Amino acid sequence: MCRRTLRTVLAATARSAVVACVAASLAGPAWAAGTVKIGFVTFLSGPAAGPFGIPSENAANLVIDAINKGSLPAPYHKKGLAGAKIEPVFIDESGSTTQVVENFRNLVQQRHVDAVVGYVSSGSCLAVAPVAEQLKALTVFFDCGTPRIFEDHAYHYVFRTAATATMDNVGAARYLAKEYPQAKTYAGINQNYAWGQDSWRDFNASMKAIEPGSKATAVLWPKLFSGQYGSEISTLLIQKQAVVYSSLWGGDLTAFLEQAAARNLPKLSRFVLTTGETHMFTFAKHVPDGSILGARGPYGVYARKTRLNNWFRAAYEKRFGAAPIYPSYHMAQAILGLKAAYDKGERNARMFPSQADVIKALTHLKYAGFGDRVDMALGKGHQAVTAMALGTYEYNAKTRKPEMTKVVYFAPWCVNPPPGVKAAAWIAGGFKGAKCR
DSSP states (O other), X not given: XXXXXXXXXXXXXXXXXXXXXXXXXXXXXXXXXXXXXXXXXXXXXXXXXXXXXXXXXXXXHHHXXXXXXXXXXXXSOSSTBTTBEEEEEEEEOOSOHHHHHHHHHIIIIISOOSEEEEOSSHHHHHHHHHHHHHHTOOEEEOSOOOTHHHHSOOOSSEEEOSOOHHHHHHHHHHHHHHHOTTOOEEEEEOOSSHHHHHHHHHHHHHHHHHOTTOEXXXXXXXXXXXXXXXXXXXHHHHHOOSEEEEOOOXXXXXXXHHHHHHTTGGGTSEEEETTGGGGTTTTGGGSOTTOEEEOSSSOXXXXXXXXHHHHHHHHHHHHHSSOOOHHHHHHHHHHHHHHHHHHHHHHHHTSSOOXXXXXXXXXXXXXXXXXXXXXXXXXXXXXXXXXXXXXXXXEETTTTEEEEEEEEEEOHHHHSOOTTOOHHHHHHTTOTTOOOO
């Protein structure tokens, strides 16, 4: 009698425990992980550190601290990633692609990070993407621009929360046609690797499609990080084209601008600089007046006033004593994408999300960034599209501050190809399906 009663009590207790567990799981997460360990990779040394690596590292530290404290504006005001604090691990992107891949493997296999956010160079992204897939490591590219990542391959573990270079170059051609339609001759000087090659391909093809009477006078391919452009500048001085187009970035752009100014090239040709916004503050006097500057989206000075952006600019300037430029926005945008995916994954799973939950939530995600809305619309939901903005640079000698004039915004589907269509084919076909307003 007593044994049966005891068994009955134990059984009832067990049933009650099961019911309680089920109820708890339905009500919300049963537990939250202590930390999410994330590897952050950017240029911390070398010629790209000043205009790219340090601003992106600064943005990462700022946003990580705010997420961990729960001090971001809505809709990101909840602490942590699904309640878990971010534990950052920063490493340097400088070095050969072999070193970059080795460092990525070390982050995943030796330091056991839960995700990797990184990479400025398109060469780094092209090398890392297949390795990330092989290691099944959640990886978010925050800046690199070559469209080849998702046009030539399909990835499950790899994402990019910034738009591709196609947007920059279609936008640049549209901007020239709108604001400077008399500029019918142009030359290109671009680094001889994926980023430069893809950038020139899309700009040149866009110019031919938008301005059929335009003509490329010279196409120049210096090596990445060469730093010396004497022969290229000589060629540009001889050709005397209306526009010099360049996707040079980092120390290469700094060196080119200094050497071009010394030989008066900006007096003969207007510069179109798709990464030029990175230089408008620190290197303000090196940027020629009348240059058309891109910021790889509506970032930096082009970022619209929103509650999120107002917080980001004010917090960044207060902490670092400088205005955030587009690499800062790109890094911050990637971290917000991860937070949005973790929080969405938690809501869907009703517990702390697994890697599979986060990947599912990030695929085709639409979320608010500090500079623009982000739509993970391309690459089967792994590649972002955003709007694009360009303007004409002027240095105000009275205020001693740089200014942007003739600012034009292009809607996302005006400068990005539709899903399932490669950029080159879209441009060659006359931008079929483009939605410009």
